[in-house]
Amino acid sequence: MTRVLIVDDDPGLARALAINLRARKYDVDVAGSGADALKLAARTQPDAVILDLGLPDIDGTEVVAGLRGWTTTPILVLSARQDQADKVAALDAGADDYITKPFGMDELLARLRAALRRAARSPVEAPLVVTASFTIDLAAKRVTRDGKDIRLTPTEWHLLELLARSPGRLLTQRELLREVWGPAAERESQYLRVYIGTLRRKLEPAPSAPRHLITEPGMGYRLER
Amino acid sequence: MTRVLIVDDDPGLARALAINLRARKYDVDVAGSGADALKLAARTQPDAVILDLGLPDIDGTEVVAGLRGWTTTPILVLSARQDQADKVAALDAGADDYITKPFGMDELLARLRAALRRAARSPVEAPLVVTASFTIDLAAKRVTRDGKDIRLTPTEWHLLELLARSPGRLLTQRELLREVWGPAAERESQYLRVYIGTLRRKLEPAPSAPRHLITEPGMGYRLER
């Protein structure tokens, strides 16, 4: 199912859009402010964003720029302003389309289809987790440090992959052990100590003073960017 | 240099567009009719097409469809018609944007930049994978080494093709086995060992110290450029 994030502070318009999109089998999330939009987008990973420029908190182009910092998902901007300068600013900030109100629903849907079609052609971009010391390419299953490949054993990779899938989040020892070694090994925290150790030696600039593979004593581990 | 094809039967507008684009360092070709446009596009391989819908010979959406038959280059449609149905038709035929006249030059340029930006993210269809030791032509199904053809058996080719489709990416044993030998053979990693071995003997300068067909122990294989 295609997931669309609607960002609009006008509840009426947002609802109308949502109803229309849901009727066409899109998954719809709605955010009422720029801050909400950025948070929701990170969580829901939308396939497209429909963004009304007239937001109460953050300037619309700021939202575009904020999204573009980490995602290439298509952004369709809605605006009441006809001014060319606004359009240029939004488009150059990274928006894919700019639609002036009032607009027809059919046109919006067609433009959404066009944007999704284009996006579908580009490959899923490499999910890269970049830290100050090393880079993890989850799709290629590859870790580089100073431009050079770091070889990881399957278990090392599996463990690192889990941490990298939720950067910044604390993963408990139980979670990690269950994922990597299976439910039977939930108490074998020694495994974790050994493998976190080898990962630190391979990845950390100063393995004895880790900056990225952080221990939360008594709890678990966390990958800090 | 970015190459843009302008399709417009109004010489005045075409000239104005061409001048503006050339001033911004685009390479510009101009076609005055739909037939010309299709011919020129094939010859010049434009990075984007600006297409006026009001053509004398062919209907504009036909031109869009004709282009879309063989290229994914961005198409920006210009039209005097405000009608939603026209926009929907053109967009669904494969156009990337629809701009109604009169329009501002700045807006057009911004929309062109947006379209080019997105297109740049899709990879150029590269049927050639070149390594330091050999070259794989995916379209022609050929491998050459030092200018000479290397004969591969069907299975060898199938396996190499998979690796070459995502150069640098680690493909797991399961993925490779499933693709080449079918889901029933997902555990037959012996097949892989044998065939990777023959590929190395045929392609690697030093088969016992492979530089390109890399084993990631316990995980899979990777084609390194």
Next chain:
DNA sequence: CAGCGGCGTCAAGGTGCCGTCAAGATCTCT
């Protein structure tokens, strides 16, 4: 201050994976 639990490190042993070879089975093309 002593005891304890959690953590990090190291090293050794065993085992499972990988590369290689070769022979038999099967397929393909003439």
Next chain:
DNA sequence: AGAGATCTTGACGGCACCTTGACGCCGCTG
């Protein structure tokens, strides 16, 4: 139908990886 190429399968040596035990350090707690 036959020859040659290709695929499958088994055996085996070597090596990298996983597991496991031992030990020291640190911080917390009584």
